Amino acid sequence: MMRKWGKYLIILFAIVLSACGKPEAKYVFFFIGDGMGPVQVNAAERYLASMEGRNGIVPLAMNLAHSRGNITTYSQNSYITDSGAAVTALATGNKTSNQTLSMDAEHRYPFKTIAEAAKERGMKVGIISTVDIDHATPAGYYAHQPKRSNYYEIGIQLANSNFDFFGGGGFRNITDPKGFDPVNVIDLAKKNGYLYINNATAFNYLEPGAGRVLFVHPAVSDDYAMPYSIDMDEGSIALSQITQKAIDMIDNPDGFFIMVEGGKIDWACHGNDAAATIHDVLALDEAVKVALEFYSKHKNNTLIIITADHECGGMTMGTSYGDSNMDLSKLQWQMGSFMELTREYHAIRKGLLDVLGEEALKADSSWAFDFILTQTGLGDESKGLGFNSYEIKELSVAYSRSFDEKNYNDPYEYIKYGSYDAFMIAASHMLSRKVGIGWSTFSHTGIPVPIRAFGAGAQNFAGYYDNTEVYNRLLDIIKK
Numbered sequence: 001m002m003r004k005w006g007k008y009l010i011i012l013f014a015i016v017l018s019a020c021g022k023p024e025a026k027y028v029f030f031f032i033g034d035g036m037g038p039v040q041v042n043a044a045e046r047y048l049a050s051m052e053g054r055n056g057i058v059p060l061a062m063n064l065a066h067s068r069g070n071i072t073t074y075s076q077n078s079y080i081t082d083s084g085a086a087v088t089a090l091a092t093g094n095k096t097s098n099q100t101l102s103m104d105a106e107h108r109y110p111f112k113t114i115a116e117a118a119k120e121r122g123m124k125v126g127i128i129s130t131v132d133i134d135h136a137t138p139a140g141y142y143a144h145q146p147k148r149s150n151y152y153e154i155g156i157q158l159a160n161s162n163f164d165f166f167g168g169g170g171f172r173n174i175t176d177p178k179g180f181d182p183v184n185v186i187d188l189a190k191k192n193g194y195l196y197i198n199n200a201t202a203f204n205y206l207e208p209g210a211g212r213v214l215f216v217h218p219a220v221s222d223d224y225a226m227p228y229s230i231d232m233d234e235g236s237i238a239l240s241q242i243t244q245k246a247i248d249m250i251d252n253p254d255g256f257f258i259m260v261e262g263g264k265i266d267w268a269c270h271g272n273d274a275a276a277t278i279h280d281v282l283a284l285d286e287a288v289k290v291a292l293e294f295y296s297k298h299k300n301n302t303l304i305i306i307t308a309d310h311e312c313g314g315m316t317m318g319t320s321y322g323d324s325n326m327d328l329s330k331l332q333w334q335m336g337s338f339m340e341l342t343r344e345y346h347a348i349r350k351g352l353l354d355v356l357g358e359e360a361l362k363a364d365s366s367w368a369f370d371f372i373l374t375q376t377g378l379g380d381e382s383k384g385l386g387f388n389s390y391e392i393k394e395l396s397v398a399y400s401r402s403f404d405e406k407n408y409n410d411p412y413e414y415i416k417y418g419s420y421d422a423f424m425i426a427a428s429h430m431l432s433r434k435v436g437i438g439w440s441t442f443s444h445t446g447i448p449v450p451i452r453a454f455g456a457g458a459q460n461f462a463g464y465y466d467n468t469e470v471y472n473r474l475l476d477i478i479k480k
């Protein structure tokens with residue numbers, strides 16, 4: 001009798017033990033939507049429903065998370081953080097000063113990052129971003145610098161990082177801009193065993209076993225970033241494909257840590273460009289779906305976190321002028337990001353200036369109105385984007401000011417145009433307003449941002465807490 005009961009007790013003990021056992025995350029995905037506050041995500045959800053011609057939202061995959069919370073984002077020396085201090089908080093669990101990268105505020109010592117800790121635990125590490133790979137958010141995981149703008153030094157630290165996969169944007173400074181150091185970042189990476197790839201064919205044929213990878217997207221532009229999702233050619237390599245490739249390349253029995261940044265959400269929000277923002281949020285969500293697919297096969301030990309480093313633009317839904325129905329489908333007529341459209345606008349203007357001269361061109365804004373009509377739908381009554389007389393006046397004033405680009409000494413003009421082309425930013429604001437989207441700033445804001453988690457240990461990330469806490473909560477459940 002005793003023997004029989006003893007057997008049951010042992011089974012019961014084992015069940016209790018396994019129920020109390022802490023989850024351990026061997027495969028960790030950490031998604032950062034740079035500048036992606038709650039509205040950026042909700043606008044993407046509203047856009048999808050608007051495109052189906054109905055009220056409500058189509059929830060993004062990231063918003064179906066098992067657990068949710070909100071995190072405060074202020075830095076050591078400012079309520080509004082920059083991306084350097086924000087990534088330092090998320091990646092190392094420490095507050096630091098704006099512009100600093102994974103070091104203390106006085107720049108005396110480095111902080112160990114979660115990616116470095118994962119590496120020490122035998123996991124492989126992948127770092128992916130749509131912006132240059134030496135930009136603050138990706139760099140915060142592998143570099144330690146007193147200034148985030150030390151791009152060359154950051155590149156050298158990347159090449160020496162021993163991390164297993166880098167993918168996305170390129171480098172700002174492959175060579176030392178001061179001319180002191182003869183080492184080329186790419187050459188050093190190759191010497192350290194990285195396979196450097198910057199074309200689609202090599203990317204597509206990349207197979208596990210090829211070793212460490214440094215992939216720079218073939219379509220990186222002058223600013224070393226991948227194109228905005230709204231500007232991407234069909235067939236261009238998407239963020240989700242880079243995420244899938246990173247999984248294929250570094251999946252191994254000891255696990256991995258993969259950070260994926262949607263970096264241009266922030267850039268689109270700095271430029272108060274609603275459509276570019278929405279499309280980059282959707283691109284990040286596609287990458288989240290790739291991680292969810294992996295999770296479905298490794299449910300016990302995969303953790304997926306999706307958060308932001310801060311909000312940007314003060315984006316909101318509902319304006320005094322705007323469409324209370326928030327019909328964001330009207331953004332579908334925007335043919336490219338406002339950054340790209342402004343480039344085209346300037347090319348056309350330069351051609352006209354050469355022929356007509358400045359005085360004649362200033363007196364004739366019809367070509368500029370035609371440009372925004374064809375490229376954004378603005379002014380088209382049939383699309384619900386017609387102008388009233390005030391709007392025509394507003395754009396005409398901006399047109400004449402745009403010849404004096406980036407010279408807005410009057411603070412009121414700066415509030416209106418920031419450091420952007422006056423006409424194009426006025427058009428961008430007008431389009432946002434007409435669909436019901438408002439912006440409070442060309443910079444970051446201080447509002448808390450959502451954090452979401454799926455899988456092993458997801459419940460650890462519920463609640464309202466500081467961004468530095470994310471690191472501690474993650475360290476608690478990442479593979480020992």
Ligand SMILES: [Zn+2]
Nearest residue numbers: 034035083309
């Ligand atoms: Zn940021």
